[in-house]
Amino acid sequence: MRIRLAYYSGSGNTQCVAQLMRRFIKNHEVSTFFIKKNRKMDEEYDALLIGSPVYAYMPPLTVMEFVSSLKGRGRPAFIYLTKGLISGDAGRKLAKVLKKNGFVVTGVSDLLMADSLFILLLREGSFLHKIMLYPNKNIEARVKKLSRTITERLLKKEEKIPPGKWYVPITTKIAALFWKKEQKLQRAFLTDERCDLCGACEGLCPRKNITVEKSVIWGDDCEFCLRCFHRCPQTAIQIGTYTLRSPRYRGP
Ligand SMILES: Cc1cc2nc3c(=O)[nH]c(=O)nc-3n(C[C@H](O)[C@H](O)[C@H](O)COP(=O)(O)O)c2cc1C
Ligand code: SF4
Ligand code: SF4
Numbered sequence: 001m002r003i004r005l006a007y008y009s010g011s012g013n014t015q016c017v018a019q020l021m022r023r024f025i026k027n028h029e030v031s032t033f034f035i036k037k038n039r040k041m042d043e044e045y046d047a048l049l050i051g052s053p054v055y056a057y058m059p060p061l062t063v064m065e066f067v068s069s070l071k072g073r074g075r076p077a078f079i080y081l082t083k084g085l086i087s088g089d090a091g092r093k094l095a096k097v098l099k100k101n102g103f104v105v106t107g108v109s110d111l112l113m114a115d116s117l118f119i120l121l122l123r124e125g126s127f128l129h130k131i132m133l134y135p136n137k138n139i140e141a142r143v144k145k146l147s148r149t150i151t152e153r154l155l156k157k158e159e160k161i162p163p164g165k166w167y168v169p170i171t172t173k174i175a176a177l178f179w180k181k182e183q184k185l186q187r188a189f190l191t192d193e194r195c196d197l198c199g200a201c202e203g204l205c206p207r208k209n210i211t212v213e214k215s216v217i218w219g220d221d222c223e224f225c226l227r228c229f230h231r232c233p234q235t236a237i238q239i240g241t242y243t244l245r246s247p248r249y250r251g252p
Contacts, residue, residue: 001028001154002044007051008035008063008206010225011116012251013082014051017143021049021080024147035066036206037221047154048077048103050094053116053225056175057088057168061223062206067094072102076157078150079108084115084135088171095161106153107160109146113139116226116249120239124247136252186222188240189229191215195236201228 003025009015015034022030030049033041048070052063059067059081077098081087091108098105112135122129153160199212204227209219216237229237230248238244 002046003028003030003049003154004033004041004045004047005030005049005051006033006035006041006066008053008060008066008225009051009251010053010055010060010206010227011230011249013111013113013116014053016139016251017080017082017111017113018051020140020143021051021147021150024144025151028151034206035063037062037065037208039066041066041070043071045075047075048072048098049150049154050077050079050098052079052081052090052094054081054083054087054090055223055225056178057086057090057171058175059090059094060225062225063094064097067097068101070098070101070103072098072104075103076106076154077103078106078153080146080150081108081110082113083110084113084118086171088175089165089168092162092164099159099161104157104159105161106156106158107149108162109149111139111142111146113252114249116230117224119249120226120243120246122247123245129247139252182222182224185239186218186220186224188242189218189222190238190240191236192238193236194234195232196234198233201232201237204228204231 007014007018052059079094087110095105114133114136202210202212207221209221211217
């Protein structure tokens with residue numbers, strides 16, 4: 001079976017899981033694809049594996065746009081989510097779009113990992129920072145186990161979509177408040193004196209929202225994945241003055 005593992009990742013959790021799955025899924029050909037805005041994927045696969053983080057209880061917009069463009073033609077699909085705490089409606093939302101587009105959705109699974117958003121509120125090396133990283137413990141063993149389940153489910157090709165959760169109307173309201181606040185936060189991105197205009201952030205942004213010329217310029221199409229913030233080689237990106245002492249995080 002040729003498995004296509006298409007994933008999206010901000011700080012690096014979902015990316016790390018994708019790399020581990022590639023190592024642990026045996027006897028099948030696994031090829032990976034990093035999901036970016038408007039990036040097209042070929043059709044040369046027998047089964048689809050989608051990896052997505054949870055942003056405000058939902059899949060990121062880029063992942064939703066991507067899965068909406070796919071054609072299942074009866075092929076099996078499986079979804080894994082990485083989350084900081086609560087996945088809300090993210091898995092079901094993706095599963096429903098995939099099903100509508102002709103995939104047989106064989107399961108959705110959540111992996112608890114360090115929270116790439118809440119880490120912004122912490123101080124480098126603090127006790128809370130260490131606690132925040134704790135969910136990454138045993139990630140290899142958890143991914144190894146999940147990889148076995150995924151292969152079995154994809155081969156069996158039986159539909160398994162999770163039921164709706166009772167708390168989703170509440171998380172939807174919280175998410176709306178978050179995205180309102182995010183509009184202000186995305187305008188607060190700036191670089192400090194460590195920026196050497198290397199241009200890495202331009203290539204890192206999955207939404208092509210950054211231009212580097214004589215300075216670094218952010219557009220208004222940001223989904224706050226924080227890839228630029230966490231992965232700038234000079235740690236030169238700040239969000240206003242909120243993040244002067246925040247740790248940067250690049251996955252386990
Ligand atoms: C903007 C944003 C919103 C988030 N919202 C949630 C959430 O609603 N529920 C949750 O469990 N984790 C949430 N998280 C945490 C991430 O889902 C989690 O850390 C994930 O593993 C990050 O994966 P990535 O590094 O591949 O982007 C959020 C992170 C960000 C950046
Ligand atoms: S990646 Fe960092 S150092 Fe490089 S241009 Fe962007 S902000 Fe500046
Ligand atoms: S600008 Fe930064 S936070 Fe916004 S989408 Fe691009 S990489 Fe993510």
